[in-house]
Amino acid sequence: MSTPPKKTCRLCRKAKPLELFHRLHGSAALHPFCKPCLGTTVQQRFKERAVKRRVNKKECAQCAQELPLQMFHWLTASGTHHSYCRACHAAYMADRYRRLLAKRRTL
Ligand SMILES: [Zn+2]
Ligand SMILES: [Zn+2]
Numbered sequence: 366m367s368t369p370p371k372k373t374c375r376l377c378r379k380a381k382p383l384e385l386f387h388r389l390h391g392s393a394a395l396h397p398f399c400k401p402c403l404g405t406t407v408q409q410r411f412k413e414r415a416v417k418r419r420v421n422k423k424e425c426a427q428c429a430q431e432l433p434l435q436m437f438h439w440l441t442a443s444g445t446h447h448s449y450c451r452a453c454h455a456a457y458m459a460d461r462y463r464r465l466l467a468k469r470r471t472l
Pocket of ligand 2: 428449
């Protein structure tokens with residue numbers, strides 16, 4: 366009985382069939398990482414690079430912290446980012462809601 370040849374992936378450390386490994390260009394050697402692992406690492410690196418490429422920052426008008434743009438709500442109507450960061454905006458909205466409730470109670 367012969368078992369199909371397997372290779373241990375250097376990343377996930379699992380023995381996998383050889384067809385799950387890319388053949389290195391121009392040689393009989395196989396890539397040390399299996400295809401699924403290679404896929405995720407390549408994707409991850411690509412994502413990190415994509416994030417780094419658009420490191421646009423904005424200063425919050427409330428807490429004066431310089432934060433990445435994803436930390437600000439996008440205002441579709443005005444085509445700009447909110448001047449408050451998400452955290453400050455949430456605090457502002459909560460405060461406004463609380464004041465509204467208090468006002469309603471006094472009425
Ligand atoms: Zn692997
Ligand atoms: Zn803020």
